Amino acid sequence: MTDDPYAKHLAFLDYQRARPEPVRAPVIEIVPDATVTGVGDVVKSPQGVSIQDSGVYHADDALCGLSLHRASNIPEDNIAPDPLPSERRARGDVVPGRHLFGGIIGPHFGHYLVESLGRLWAVDHLKGEFDSLVFIRTHGPKRTPFADFGQDVLAALGLDLPVHTVVRPTRFAELVVPSQLFGFHLRAGHPLFHAFVHRRLRAISGAGEGARRLYVSRRQYGDTPGEEALETLLAGHGYRIIQPESLSFAEQIAAYNAADTVLLAEGSAVHVLAMVARADQRVGVVQRRPGVFAGGMDHLRGFSGRAGVLIASQPVESVADRLAQNGFLAN
Template sequence: MSNNTSGPEIDPDGQPLPTGGWSEELLNLADACVVPPKISALVQPAGVFYADGSYCPEAALWRKFRPISIEPERPKRVRETLQGRWLWGGVLWAHFGHFLVESSSRLWALPSVEEDIRGIIFIPKRPKVGKEVRGYHREYLSLFGTDLPIQVVDRPTCVEELVVPGQGFGLGKITVGTRKFRRAVHDRFATHIEPEGPEKIYISRSKLGLGKGGLLGEEQLEALLEGEGYEIFHPQEHSLTVQVARYKAAKKVIAADGSALHLFAMVGRPDQKVAMILRRSSGANNLLAKHVESFCKCNPVVIGGLRAEWVPEKGGKSSRLSFGELNHKIIGETLSRLGFISEIAEWQVLSEEERDQILHEKGLGGQSGFVEAKPKRKNKKPD
C-alpha cells in the first residue's frame, strides 16, 4: 500500500485497465477531503483531495475512455469530519446495473482492510437523493461478505484516514475486471448461497414496461420458452439472494440483455449455457457480454433477433428509452441450432395484425412519441 500525505505517487493518465497499474493500487490518505457533486449530470465535479489540497485522480470514476467524476473546486471551508479509517467506495448509484458495475469497483480491497476500517464512504450520484441507501445496496455488500456501515457523504467532509483502492471494474476495457477484482468476487461473493431453482430459466424484462428498455413481443417469447420447459423469472420481484440461488441452479440461461446479467456474471460458471437476446442497438450489450465471458469463463451467445427498434421521435436514435421489436423466427432458429430449445421448434414472426394489436394495447399506436427504425442484424459471439 502506498502511504501518501502530500500528493499522489501514481498519476493515472488514462483509463483504468484490467492488466493492472493504478487500477490495482491502494493509496492511504491522511486528512483527506471528500467533495460530493452539486449537480446531476453524467460528468460531475466531485472527488477526493489530499491534505495539501492536491487532487487525487485515483479516486475518480472512469467510464470507457474518460473520467465522469472530474476535479471539483476545493472547498474553502470544511465543517464536516469523520474520525477513524474508512474505505473509499466511490459513486453510489441508485440505478441497479450501474451500482453493480460502478459502485462495486473498489470492493476488491475489502480482504486487506476490512478488519481496521469503520465503514465504506460513497458520494451520491444524484445530489437531490442525498444519503439514500437502498435495501439492495446493503444486501449486495452482505453477499460480498461484509456488514460494514455505508456512509454517504453529501457535504464536503474531512476524513481522518481514507483508503483509496483503484477502480478494478466498470464500463470500458475494465469491464473484464482486474485480476484482484475477479479474485475477490470469486472468493467472497455469495459463496454461502446454495443453488435453488429449475435447470432452465428465462430472465425477463416484460414486467418493467417498454419505457424502461423493454421488448415488444416479449410476452409471446415467454410463452414459447415456457413450452420448452423454461421458468420465466422476473428478478426485480425477488431479493438478490433468491436471484443468485436461481442463477447458480440453472444450466441453461436465456436473458434479455440488461442489468440482471451483471449479477449473473458474479456467480456464473463455465459449464452454464448463456444466451443474451439484444433489445436495442447499443454498445452497452457488448460490454455486458464481455463481463459474463470474463467472470464466468463461458461463451455467451449474443442474438440480434430484432425485427425493428423503436426509438424516441425526438432525436431519432437508439438510447436507454428505445425498445426492440422481436423477430421470434430468428431467435428460435438460433436457440434451436445451439441446443437451448428442441431441434423441431419452428417459431414464427408475429403477423401484422398481432403486431398492431400489441402496439395498441401498449399505447404505441399512432402518435406515441416513438418511430420505427430497422436495425442491423447481429447474431454472433462477442469478440
C-alpha cells in the first residue's frame, strides 16, 4: 500500500464504491435464537482498509446482513463471514428475553454518538419491552464507554435498560435488528432518527437555563489556536464559556436548548449540539485543524435544517473580524 495520502484516499474511495449500498431506510429484522459474534482479528484489504469481522447470525448460521456496520468515510469496514464458521459459534447458554441490537461500540465519545445510536430509533416503533441493548465492542481499550459516558447518554434518551457488550460469541433468544439510520454512511441522519432524538432531548431543561450565548471550549486540550484570547473576546460580548467535560450529558443538552447562539471549538461537542440544534439558532464552529469537518457540519445541517458556519481559527489575529462578519459579535 502506498504512503502517499492522496493515493490512499483514492484507494479507500475505490474500495467503498465496490461495496454494496448500505441500507438508509427504516427496516427491522427479528432474529430468533440469534448469535452475536465479537470482533475477530483486524485484517487489511488490498486498498489498506481495516476490516473488522463481527455480526449477527440466524439460527441456521446465515448472516443477518442488516447487522453490518458501515463507516464509509474512514478507512474501516465491517465484513463478516457467511455462514457462521463453526469455531465462532457461541458455547454458553442462550440469554433469555427480547433484546435490541445497537451495533458496534468503541471507546471514543464522538464516535459513540455518531456510530452507536443510529439503531435506537426502533424503540419508538415497536410494541413491547426490551430486556437489554446489545452492542459489539470494537478493538481498542478493554473498557467500554458505558463506564464513562454511555449510560449518561442513554439515560438522557430515556433508555433505562441493561447493556450487553459482546466480546465473544453470545446467543440471544430474540434479537431485534434495526437498520442504522445515522452514521458515517448517513451523516445528516434519517427523519425517523431526527424525531427519536428531538422528542427525547429537546424537552430537557435545567443547567444553563437563561444563557443565551454559549462558547463551548476545548481549552483543556490546548489544540485550538488562540483559544484563550478567543474566550476573553467572547466573554466581553456576553458569552458564557463552558467546558462540556464538567457537565453531564443532560446538562449540556439543557444549555444548548436554552441558547440562541452557540459557538463551539471543533470536536465531539458539535455532535452533542447537533442532536438538538434548531433552525432558529445561530451556530458557528471554530476550526482547530485543516479540512471542512464534513461529518459535524452535515450532522448540524441534517438535524436542524440550518447550516452552521465554519470559522477559520487562523490567522488568529483576524478571528474577531470573521466572527463579526458572520454576526456572532452583534449586540
